[in-house]
Amino acid sequence: MQSRAVKVIDMSQYLPTFTDVLAAAERLQGVAHKTPVLQSSTLNAQMQAEVFIKCENFQRMGAFKFRGGFNALAKLSPLQKQAGVVAYSSGNHAQAVALSARILKMPATIFMPHDASPSKLAATKAYGAKVIGYDRYSEDASALAAQLAQDQGLNFIPPFDHPDVLSGQGTAALELFEEVGELDALFVCLGGGGLLSGSALSAKAKSPLCQIYGVEPEAGNDVQQSFRKGERVRIPTPITIADGAQTPMVGAITFELIKNLVDDIHTVSDAQLIEAMRFYAERMKMVVEPTGCLSLAAALQAKASLKGQRVGVIISGGNIDMARFAELLAR
Numbered sequence: 001m002q003s004r005a006v007k008v009i010d011m012s013q014y015l016p017t018f019t020d021v022l023a024a025a026e027r028l029q030g031v032a033h034k035t036p037v038l039q040s041s042t043l044n045a046q047m048q049a050e051v052f053i054k055c056e057n058f059q060r061m062g063a064f065k066f067r068g069g070f071n072a073l074a075k076l077s078p079l080q081k082q083a084g085v086v087a088y089s090s091g092n093h094a095q096a097v098a099l100s101a102r103i104l105k106m107p108a109t110i111f112m113p114h115d116a117s118p119s120k121l122a123a124t125k126a127y128g129a130k131v132i133g134y135d136r137y138s139e140d141a142s143a144l145a146a147q148l149a150q151d152q153g154l155n156f157i158p159p160f161d162h163p164d165v166l167s168g169q170g171t172a173a174l175e176l177f178e179e180v181g182e183l184d185a186l187f188v189c190l191g192g193g194g195l196l197s198g199s200a201l202s203a204k205a206k207s208p209l210c211q212i213y214g215v216e217p218e219a220g221n222d223v224q225q226s227f228r229k230g231e232r233v234r235i236p237t238p239i240t241i242a243d244g245a246q247t248p249m250v251g252a253i254t255f256e257l258i259k260n261l262v263d264d265i266h267t268v269s270d271a272q273l274i275e276a277m278r279f280y281a282e283r284m285k286m287v288v289e290p291t292g293c294l295s296l297a298a299a300l301q302a303k304a305s306l307k308g309q310r311v312g313v314i315i316s317g318g319n320i321d322m323a324r325f326a327e328l329l330a331r
């Protein structure tokens with residue numbers, strides 16, 4: 001074959017913009033659910049604010065991750081689609097990639113921790129993906145997935161640090177702003193920063209004065225530390241009930257956007273997560289997983305400063321085993 005100069009675009013270096021979120025919204029049209037925005041008069045009275053809750057617990061496969069997973073896979077070429085996809089995840093990204101791959105008729109291999117939630121494991125397998133187990137405290141799942149991708153020529157779709165993934169995640173906040181208009185503050189659940197960075201792109205475009213807050217578990221405040229320091233900080237895998245936010249370090253791309261667009265990072269305790277989980281169950285009749293409660297827990301904590309404001313809260317997901325749900329609420 002004749003050699004020719006090919007301009008290789010390194011996707012890991014590409015910083016997405018709001019245009020990419022709009023393109024993702026187009027790809028997701030008719031595939032992802034347009035999830036409801038709910039209000040609770042009890043909550044509004046308690047907060048003395050108007051709170052708009054974007055319910056991604058009602059998204060396909062039970063979390064916002066479907067948006068980023070599908071967007072990333074849908075963008076692949078037919079040849080890439082044929083080769084298949086590999087991903088790693090403690091749960092929701094696994095299901096998102098597995099379901100997206102099934103919709104797009106692609107083979108999928110997913111690395112999941114041995115102690116992943118049984119319902120998340122079962123759902124991922126039920127979507128037709130091949131699941132390989134790993135130890136979340138001693139093995140580097142990202143390295144395992146990247147190696148397999150290289151060995152077998154698969155497309156590696158990471159859970160957050162990828163332009164197409166985070167652009168897809170940004171469509172949830174886009175829908176929220178399109179539905180309710182501008183907001184004074186937006187609280188977003190935060191692990192590796194895909195949902196937060198995507199939401200920030202939408203917020204800056206649709207509601208430029210909105211304060212954007214990421215919310216992490218207290219036990220794993222790596223993004224808060226990174227945000228304050230101006231560079232990424234790695235911590236040991238945190239022990240928290242928020243299993244979707246047990247990331248040891250924020251992504252490189254997501255952090256670049258978070259640094260530039262986000263106003264602050266809040267933290268909440270596991271006890272506060274359970275309190276928010278109980279509120280959703282008792283008052284709004286919703287099952288929300290602990291990680292999905294980060295945003296409301298932080299809004300409740302910041303109540304004094306939010307008086308009279310229009311506040312957005314994104315519920316990130318609702319996947320939790322019922323036995324675990326009952327056990328946490330009984331605490």
Ligand SMILES: *Cc1c(COP(=O)(O)O)cnc(C)c1O
Pocket residue numbers: 063065092093159160169189190191192193194195196244245289291292316317318
């Ligand atoms: C993945 C996930 C998060 C964290 O999202 P990032 O994009 O990694 O910050 C939060 N909540 C739920 C339910 C998740 O599945």
